[in-house]
Amino acid sequence: MGRERELKEFVAVSQDRRCRGFLVCGAAGVGKSRLAEECVEWAAASGFRVGRATASAAAAAVPLGAIAHLLPAGVDLADPVAGFAAVAERLAAGQEDRLRVLFVDDLHWLDSSSAVLLRQLMDAGAVQLLGTVRTGEPYGEAVAALTGGDSVRRVDLGVLNSARIGELLAAALGRPVARHTVHELTAASGGNVLYLRELVLGALAAGDLTEDGEIWQLREGRLSGTARLAEVIGARLTGVGLAGRTVLELLALCEPLPLADAESVAAPHTVAALEGAGLIRVAQDRRRTTVSLAHPLYGEVLRAGVPVLRRRALLLDQAARTEARGARRRGDPLRIATWRLAATGTADPALLTRAAVLARHSHDYAQAVALLQAVPEDHHTTATRSMLGDAFFEMGRWADAEKVLARADRLADGERETLAVALVRTTNLLWSNAPVAEALAANDAALARITNPVDRRKLKINEGFMRIVAGLPAQGLTLLEDLETDVDDASDIDAWLRGAWMKPAGLALVGRTHEAVVWAERAHAVHRRVDEKALASHPAFQRIPLVLALTEAGRPAEARRTGEAAYAELVVADSVVRVWVAVLLGRTEWLSGRPVTARRWWAEAAALARTFDHAMALRPVLAGLAACAAVQGELEAAEVALAELGELPLPEPGLLSAGEERLGQAWLLAARGELGEARTVLMAAARTARVTGHATGEALLLTDVARLGGARRVAGRLTELARACDGELLPARAQLARALAADHPERLLRAADACEAVGADLLTAEAATAAAAAWHRDREPRRAAAAARRAATAEARCEGARTPLLMTARAVAALTAREREIALLAAVGNASLDIARALTLSVRTVDNHLHRAYAKLGVTTRRELARTLGQHPPPARPQG
Template identity: 50%
Template sequence: MMSRNSLLRRWPLVGREPQLQDFDEVLRDPRRTGFLLFGPAGVGKSRLAEECLELAIAAGHRIGRAVATAAAASVPLGALAHLLPADVELSEPVSGFAAVARRLSQPGPAQSRMVILVDDVHLLDATSAMLLRQLMDAGTAFLLGTVRSGNVEESVAVAALGHGDGVLRADLDEFDRQQVETLLERVLGRSVGKHAVNQLFTTSGGNPLYLHELVLGAVEAGVLTCDGEIWEMTVDQLPGTRRLTDLIRSRLSVASPVGRQVLDVLSLCEPLSLDRLEMDADQRTLDGLEHAGLIVVAQEERRTAARLAHPLYGEILRADMPTRRRRAVLMRQMQLLRKSGARRREDAIHLATYELAATGTADPALLVRAAALATHSHEYPRALGLLQAIPQKQRSFQVRLLLGKTLYEAGEFQQAEDVLAETDAMAGDEQEVLAAVLVRTQNLIWGLGAPYEKVLDVIDAARVRISSPFGFRALKVNEAASAFAVGEFTHSLAVCADLEPDPGQAPDIQMWLMAATTRAVALAFLGRGEEAEDWARRAIAASAASGDQPDVPATHEAALQSILALALTENGRLAEARAVGEQALSGLGDTRVHTERRLLLFHLGRGAMLAGHPGEARRRFAEVVRGSRPHTAVVLPMALAGLAGAAALQGDIEAAEAALAERNGLPCSTYLPEERLGEAWLHVARGALTRARAVLTAAAQDAFERGQTTFEAILLTDLVRLGGPREAAAGRLTEIADACGGRFHRARADLAAAWAANDPDGLLAAAETLETIGADLLAAEAASTAAALLNEAGQSRRANDAAARAEAIEARCEGARTPALMARHDLVQLTRREHEIALLAARGMPSKNIAAELVISVRTVDNHLQRVYAKLGLTTRRELANRLLP
């Protein structure tokens, strides 16, 4: 566990680099006399000032420190007394100040100036400010000061010391979300999950001091933990620290008694309109709270609303509020809300939440309505709290169905199955049967990872209770959706073969949407990316035209955008696919376990791998894995395999082995040939290229037999990259491109053909196409191989150009290291066999073991190694490892 001291030591100045650079430049300029840092409490002014002081020391300046306080301000020169010569008489300011200036100054260059750090300049007494100003103007002292934002215009010291061209001002703001993420990853040393980043950023408001205390409290309480790959929150509540609580209580203590009552109300019910607040508080009180920085007033749609100025204020206010006071506030707000008519959509949620919190119960109809609205906004914990407050006896079929669906969305998959099984059993008419089966099968597959046979049993059991053609078709579409989830893409597509091209011709738009999205996914994995994109866009347009349908999972915008991102990826539009996926992800809100979120993250991770960005892919897959445990649903084994491949590409063998071990230990209900990429690239990282090629060959054959053309194309391309039978692979990739179309398939085929023919011009053309597609690693490898071939042909100028291009593209590949990338370096001189033996030897494998691995004699291994040493000018395996390994 990370301790307070270790966290303090590692807390860096992320985002403050521009101010440090400004200070360094100002300090070098003899015309400059001061540098003032402005900002609210907790943004790191003092921390940055201390760093600036270290720069001054390094530059040879003498330094002094002073802290201005309200108490010291009552005594002239109270803050600076310890810096002044003891024998200087200051009763006469003019002569005394001149004497201080003479004693503090030294002859010499600009470094003779004394740099004086004053914390909280706005609290400095007038006499101290006057003395500092004279020392600054005389060139004797350089002021480095911090100023708290607020009523600084009323400070005599700030007015006296901050004017003039010689003093530079820098304003520090709270961190934005990206700065918070960067800071957390530097401090914690690993990737940080988006949920954790969002929680910490939202709760801290970007305030560095609050953020530090929140991280410290979360780590010490075991709420923020790392699984070896990624830091993530285990619960949604951040504990904070005693220091943080004391800081905020001190900040809130400036409110008047009436103001404190307003703060209590906002802590339970924010945001509230000013009209509502003015029923219990006068305008002067509200203005005072706003002026003190405790509330923020802003225009929200058609009303002017107030909320607390910082999320943590509400945490402390609620914790300090007596139960009777809490109940009174909530009952009062319920009364006012009902009196106003509760016309806004979210008012139902507010009413239900207030009543439940105040009395422990509420009208079931109101609870259901509020829960439905909360689920639509992805507020699943709130929705669950509302639904579970309804007594068992009053839970109708619709209530149980909504509860089961919400449990599924919240990641409580076994509880969801228990509720949905009961709901399925109590279904009365055909419509209820279909509604229950749809959600239940989705939870069984994507939540529990149940065997396909069990899912089919549930569907078959529903068929005996169905009599209409519409009902049978709905179950047929449900079967197709279940089939693609377990890799039965051909069967899934066949089941949806009679789907109407125009949704307007369909008897039910929701069933059409489910079938269309299923068809799009199946087409994507069968290698028909252009058709998949077309169907995904039709589904998005049809969903938008049909209006908002929150209770049908297939029509969620994020689900549709996820499928479009998949189709765009397979169609060779990687950058667009990433943009679509990111936008959909942001629309899901901040929930840790949402199934659609995990699927989106998986598609983004997979797209990053195809782009050759293993760092990004690793972060995405790690977040999927962390959010999926302990469940063994479909996405977990795929994400673990992807994580292994990404880690292996970066040379992290230990992480790749751990991910594959966990994946192989899962009781998986399905398997996709693409998952073997992780195993293959782990062999590559170990230097065992023969084993890697064997894995890829078997997986590609498996994909071919299953008709999973997309997987086959990816596996064959990697086989070509690793020196497999390139002519055969190129021929098959050309067949795929001719049959399926799509520029990604064509680019892969052209790459393989150029590689098989040792054609540098073809490889450079392929590199250009692949870079346009966004497949950076493939493009870098193609250019690198072309550089090696041109060098062998004696075309050194063209070889250098190709190598420079490869290096530029490789810079975007996040530390990926592959055999093909090494082609433009020393390995160009080695044969394929020499290369493989050299890698194994570099990994520390003895000649005897290498011989057994490659099924050759020990003598042959040693002969190859002697030629490798001669070609590379090396003599030992240690030198070989230094040359070949990352």
């Protein structure tokens, strides 16, 4: 994984007779031997004669010990000069034109005699060397001569990046892995594949790495290794001496440290030796030189081995050293407080509070909680309680946040403190599973205690924020109409940022997408500028409405890039608000016609929402998972997602239209061939969206009605919405509905053009497929073929999506709408009686329509019908 370039380089070297060797170099555990094995397999498959040897410390004690098994029998090596020449001659004889590839693992351990002999064999053209070398390991002059020269090619393997590790884990585990889990495993392993493997095995054995049928996820804060991993790391850290061990232990507890601090506990040459051994890393930042451990796992192993009293002494000494320098750097109070707290379980309350502020503004919520919980109760203030409640909220600990914030509200002294608590508390209530009315009531209670017009207006802004989150965008936008476009007053920041977060979301939901994009960009820029003054979430959370707005504006590629970047930031911050980035990215990919990618994002969102019991996000996500599974033909997975959705408490309003929660049910019905029932579900869902003012959500649902055979019924309303809203996506949807209603091939192709322009690949494929069917019906084979090719190009980008329109348009070109509907129901195994009941027809009428469909399609059984229509055939009936 991730070594394609190096493998190609070996292939090129093996075919170049001027090259005598290929060396794979790198640190222990980066995959040198794995790459070399792949090279050996390619060489053998290509007809090269292959030999293998493994060097080791034990073999190095015996001359030629590592390669003795490769030497020809009967050669006298008493005289090395004559003997080596004889070996070269014997190995070169009878090879025809294929060189012998000799793989030597751990070449740095090779004894001098073996190295000299191999060099002669290479120079004679008898062998081509393939070797692995661990960087940082000493080796003798003979091995240096073996690996030197222009005829030997060297590649240096680095660690894998996060993206490659995500691919590797998904390939190894058989399902996608949550991005936070990938981040945790990448950070812990440092990209080292050996360490990664042991971390994964340990987490699996401990039950900390689990999957839910869609995605693998690591339990929060749990990462177990294996005994082998501890042994490998422990062996790497041995032999450094007492002074060197002290430096390593100090770094494990306090890294990164100034170089002067490391040299205060050990001589400079000792620190230099640690760097030379690859155990520590020295970095230069302007005039400051810092030291840290070379790998994060070194710290884990070292910390586990430090006795309690020694740990205490190291931490307190380092705190004293930093204080003696005056603790001048910005982060010094945070470091000192953390060290003293870890050493003694307490610290000066004022220091703890200062440190917590620094931790909170660097978005290290777990550290902020640890520091604030250590503050004695009589030293807490309304501000510290609000900050603690906010940190709990960011971690998804809703009940803990409410407990702290309710107390802060009771103890608030004056209107400004009441306002500050209300802003945080209402947000926490809104995200938890408390009724929306409870959050609104808390805001009203604060409003009743505040008389200052400026502060009362901030609570009205907060109410507007809440109403949009609660699924009432028009009401919320009314309250946010006069929200200033900018803010610099520190006292206004928290309320303004909340309003500025939700205003673009509300604008996007009612179809004012251009305004939404402008507002979201402005809010993000302001948040970045004032981040250290605000008690609001990470600035990347301002990207959430931008993803929604860009998608509804018909700019999915930009939405994708924006959302993925924001999600990466929020994963590092470990903020629960990232769940909504995943929700909206899943929606973006669904609207783009990429069900596999959409399902991946929604699976991530579902896993996270379950972890934090966030039902507001879980409801649309489960519906989306069901819809994706249905269009992928995985009906059982769709049923599982819908079953979980049905077990959730009665729905509270949410950011997205409640109607979108019916998508999964509708697409499962469609996959079963029950198109009429699917349309009924979607029409009811669209009415729900219309009542709450979700114009873009209504358009999404009505477009699906059109795709499932109800274009004539919804084309007019979609046209109205397109005129009332801006952006390019909604007009493309309306154009598609009108073209489907007219069933006109040229109009369908123009609709395909419009859909392709807004990145709606599945709609493009469906429109072109319908055009091909219409041309075929009109006996225009060339035009039909051209439209079919156009459809195939778009369909190739749709990740195997299977929709009724896409799968059946060509096959049922000659069928009427009723014949098509009955044929689809029959194809998935419904009996004529069941079809008659579902469509309110007589059985005889159903059979007549089915008979005509059979004749037009040239089939005689329902299994043949299923294959023709691209459906799962019904199970065969038992015999006898």
